Amino acid sequence: MNEYIGRVKELLEKKNLVVIATECEVWYHGKVESYLPQGDRVIVIKQDRVLLVHQPSGVNPINYMKENTEHNIVENSEGIFLKSKNTLLKDYMEIKFHRIYFVSSFLLEDSKDIIVSGSEKDMSDMIYYNPYLIEDGFKPFSREEHTRFGFIDVFGTDANGKIVVIECKRDFADFKAISQLHRYIHKLVKSKGIPESSVRGIIAAPRISDNALMMLKEYGYEFKSINPPKYLEKYDSNQKRLFEY
Amino acid sequence: MNEYIGRVKELLEKKNLVVIATECEVWYHGKVESYLPQGDRVIVIKQDRVLLVHQPSGVNPINYMKENTEHNIVENSEGIFLKSKNTLLKDYMEIKFHRIYFVSSFLLEDSKDIIVSGSEKDMSDMIYYNPYLIEDGFKPFSREEHTRFGFIDVFGTDANGKIVVIECKRDFADFKAISQLHRYIHKLVKSKGIPESSVRGIIAAPRISDNALMMLKEYGYEFKSINPPKYLEKYDSNQKRLFEY
DNA sequence: GGGGAGAGATGCCGC
DNA sequence: GCGGCATTTCTCCCC
Numbered sequence: 099m100n101e102y103i104g105r106v107k108e109l110l111e112k113k114n115l116v117v118i119a120t121e122c123e124v125w126y127h128g129k130v131e132s133y134l135p136q137g138d139r140v141i142v143i144k145q146d147r148v149l150l151v152h153q154p155s156g157v158n159p160i161n162y163m164k165e166n167t168e169h170n171i172v173e174n175s176e177g178i179f180l181k182s183k184n185t186l187l188k189d190y191m192e193i194k195f196h197r198i199y200f201v202s203s204f205l206l207e208d209s210k211d212i213i214v215s216g217s218e219k220d221m222s223d224m225i226y227y228n229p230y231l232i233e234d235g236f237k238p239f240s241r242e243e244h245t246r247f248g249f250i251d252v253f254g255t256d257a258n259g260k261i262v263v264i265e266c267k268r269d270f271a272d273f274k275a276i277s278q279l280h281r282y283i284h285k286l287v288k289s290k291g292i293p294e295s296s297v298r299g300i301i302a303a304p305r306i307s308d309n310a311l312m313m314l315k316e317y318g319y320e321f322k323s324i325n326p327p328k329y330l331e332k333y334d335s336n337q338k339r340l341f342e343y
Numbered sequence: 344m345n346e347y348i349g350r351v352k353e354l355l356e357k358k359n360l361v362v363i364a365t366e367c368e369v370w371y372h373g374k375v376e377s378y379l380p381q382g383d384r385v386i387v388i389k390q391d392r393v394l395l396v397h398q399p400s401g402v403n404p405i406n407y408m409k410e411n412t413e414h415n416i417v418e419n420s421e422g423i424f425l426k427s428k429n430t431l432l433k434d435y436m437e438i439k440f441h442r443i444y445f446v447s448s449f450l451l452e453d454s455k456d457i458i459v460s461g462s463e464k465d466m467s468d469m470i471y472y473n474p475y476l477i478e479d480g481f482k483p484f485s486r487e488e489h490t491r492f493g494f495i496d497v498f499g500t501d502a503n504g505k506i507v508v509i510e511c512k513r514d515f516a517d518f519k520a521i522s523q524l525h526r527y528i529h530k531l532v533k534s535k536g537i538p539e540s541s542v543r544g545i546i547a548a549p550r551i552s553d554n555a556l557m558m559l560k561e562y563g564y565e566f567k568s569i570n571p572p573k574y575l576e577k578y579d580s581n582q583k584r585l586f587e588y
Numbered sequence: 589g590g591g592g593a594g595a596g597a598t599g600c601c602g603c
Numbered sequence: 604g605c606g607g608c609a610t611t612t613c614t615c616c617c618c
Contacts, residue, residue, distance in 0.1 A: 115385065115399060117362050119449045129514070129596040130461035131573045137454030140360065140387065146400035154360060154451035155391035157407055158613070161457070162596085164402060189596075202447040204364040206399035209382030212406070216375035218609060244602055249607060268609085269374070272591075277522065278608085307591070328376045374611045403598065407611080434611075463594060489617055494593065513595085517606075523593085552606070 102198040103178055107171045109203045116143045119199035124151055124161050128189025134160060136196055141180075143169060145206065149182055149191065163191055221266040221326045222251040225302060229254070232300065232322055236262060250282055252302075260296050261286075267303035268326045275301055276313040347443040348423055352416045354448045361388045364444035369396055369406050373434025379405060381441055386425075388414060390451065394427055394436065408436050466511040466571040467496040470547060474499070476569055477545065481507060495527055497547075505541050506531075512548035513571045520546055521558040 102118075109116045118141040124134035134151070139160070142150040147169065151161040167184040182191040219242060225231055226241040235257025243250045252264040263286065265271075265279040279299045287294050299319035306314070306321050314321055347363075354361045363386040369379035379396070384405070387395045394414065396406040412429040425438040464487060470476055471486040480502025488495050497509035508531065510516075510524040524544045532539050544564035551559070551566050559566060 115364070117364075117385065117447060119360070119362075119447070119451065126596080127573075130459050130571075132457050132459040132596080134457045135455040138451035139454060140362070140451070142385065142387075142397065144397070144400050148400060148402050150402070152387065152389070153454045155389050155393065155410065155453070157393050157395065157404075157409055158597095159402075160454075162402055164596095164598095165400065187596095199449045199451075200447050202362060202364070202445050204383075204444045206364065206383035206385070206444075208400070209384060209398045209405075210380040212377050212379045214375050214377040214611090216611090244607085249602095270590095274592090309591075326375075371611080377611085401599095403612095409611090432611090459596085461596085489592090494617090515605090519607095554606075 099178070099195070099198050102201050103171060103173070103195070105201050105203075106180075109201070110143065110169055110171070112205075113145055114203045114205050115145050117141070117200075117202040118143075120193075120195055121197040121199075123194045123196070125192045126161050126189070127191075128184075128187065132161065138199075141193070151193070161191065163189070167191075216268065216326045216328045218251070218266050218268045218326070221268055221302065221324070222264075224327045225252050225264065225266065225324070231324055232262070232264065232302070233257075256298060260298050261292065262298045262300060264300045264302050266324075267301065269304065271301045271303035271306040271310050271321070273307070273310045273313050275303070276310050276317065276319065279319060280317055344423070344440070344443055347446050348416060348418070348440070350446050350448075351425075354446070355388065355414055355416070357450075358390055359448045359450050360390050362386070362445075362447040363388075365440055366442040366444075368439045368441070370437045371406050371434070372436075373432065377406065383444075386438070396438070406436065408434065412436075461513065461571045461573045463496070463511050463513045463571070466513055466547065466569070467509075469572045470497050470509065470511065470569070477507075477509065477547070477567055478502075501543060505543050506537065507543045507545060509545045509547050511569075512546065514549065516546045516548035516551040516555050516566070518552070518555045518558050520548070521555050521562065521564065524564060525562055 120141060121138050123136045126132045138154055140152045146165045147167045148165050149163040149167060150159040153160050163182050163184055164187060167182050169180060169182045172179045172181050178195045180193040222241045226238045229236040229238050236254055238252050238254035240253045243253055250263055251266040254262045256262050263282055265275055267275050283297050283299050287297060301321045302324045304325050351361060365386060366383050368381045371377045383399055385397045391410040392412045393410050394408040394412060395404040398405050408427050408429055409432060412427050414425060414427045417424045417426050423440045427436040467486045471483045474481040474483050481499055483497050483499035485498045488498055495508055496511040499507045501507050508528055510520055512520050528542050528544050532542060545567055547567045547569045549570050
């Protein structure tokens with residue numbers, strides 16, 4: 099274990115990315131307090147001083163420290179510890195190592211960013227550039243607008259000159275989406291002195307929950323079933339392979 | 344690289360936890376589509392067949408596959424790939440390996456669960472058992488109650504027999520907390536035919552945002568500044584160590 | 589399984 | 604830094 103600990107110390111100083119498989123205990127003190135009893139875990143310390151503690155299963159880390167955390171190995175009569183402190187966020191972690199299975203490391207280069215398609219923003223873009231998806235005569239004049247009455251996905255007018263406020267959801271629209279739409283329209287009506295009858299509210303989403311539909315009808319809003327766009331090439335399920343980019 | 348790939352294949356079959364440091368490209372197709380250009384990453388495949396792709400920095404994985412995903416190494420004229428498929432969730436990932444820096448592995452034993460204190464539930468428990476924290480004469484009669492008018496944190500009566508509905512927030516209370524409280528009270532008043540004037544709404548949180556405070560005053564509710572409890576022993580910042588549990 | 593709500597949510601952007 | 608909001612949110616619990 100001492101060789102491993104020496105190696106970890108050295109790697110932490112070099113600011114390498116370090117992976118440790120270990121049997122350990124973990125204490126955390128910050129917004130909450132937590133204690134993780136002795137057991138097998140994988141610890142990753144990244145080059146930006148992020149620390150992740152992963153259980154043998156599950157997607158999310160069971161404990162973590164955010165970027166720019168200080169990490170120090172401390173050996174004393176009670177055992178061998180990794181003590182971590184984030185002064186800015188005022189949180190602390192302490193890991194007691196009982197056994198170390200392996201230590202791996204490498205200096206990774208900063209990576210490129212991910213390109214994602216099919217988000218809510220892509221949906222509002224799609225509607226903005228293809229207004230017929232809502233209805234004939236719909237004229238959008240802004241999207242993703244931060245106004246003093248809130249953040250509106252798509253904003254425009256219909257064939258009869260009525261104001262149209264559209265709230266997009268990439269998946270199910272629930273009652274929260276309706277109250278979000280209602281809040282925008284309420285503030286809009288109040289601040290501009292427009293009669294409520296000249297504003298239409300539309301939820302654009304693939305589907306809507308029963309509760310949300312009820313709430314929507316109460317407010318006199320409309321639902322338009324629209325799927326989020328996927329610009330990237332499709333996975334070819336016959337060939338079981340992904341496509342050239 | 345071929346040795347590494349052979350090792351990964353073997354380890355995937357043995358269902359070990361595998362850590363790979365690699366220069367790679369990643370495609371994902373599921374609820375969204377994404378493409379991650381060539382760069383350095385750390386890949387973790389867990390024993391429950393979870394796959395994580397981590398950038399050299401940041402807390403969250405940039406791509407992931409959930410539990411029970413199938414993973415297969417595929418070598419063809421286009422290169423060496425890890426192809427992953429989750430039939431249940433209908434999502435797919437493809438990783439093209441350009442270089443492999445290291446491969447590590449170990450068979451970890453399932454770990455114990457974490458113990459957390461300082462959550463919203465702990466807060467409602469604390470208020471339930473220490474009602475004077477709200478005010479003298481407050482008598483709670485339920486907590487964390489799922490009712491047909493919603494999920495109420497603490498429910499009780501005050502010294503004058505008025506009904507008290509308390510919504511707890513472990514951190515800042517924002518306008519959503521107020522509308523949540525309003526929704527409960529509105530439904531309660533409607534379903535029980537109680538006059539609105541005989542129900543008091545209280546937000547219990549360490550702090551409240553300006554917007555939320557305005558909204559709270561409009562509805563005639565009250566704010567009580569309360570911190571979430573932390574039962575576990577405190578981190579001693581002088582001694583820089585944690586304590587016996 | 590859907591629905592409602594919390595989370596050490598995280599992360600992004602705008603003011 | 605706060606605010607408002609999306610997220611392959613995740614997770615839990617109830618109906």
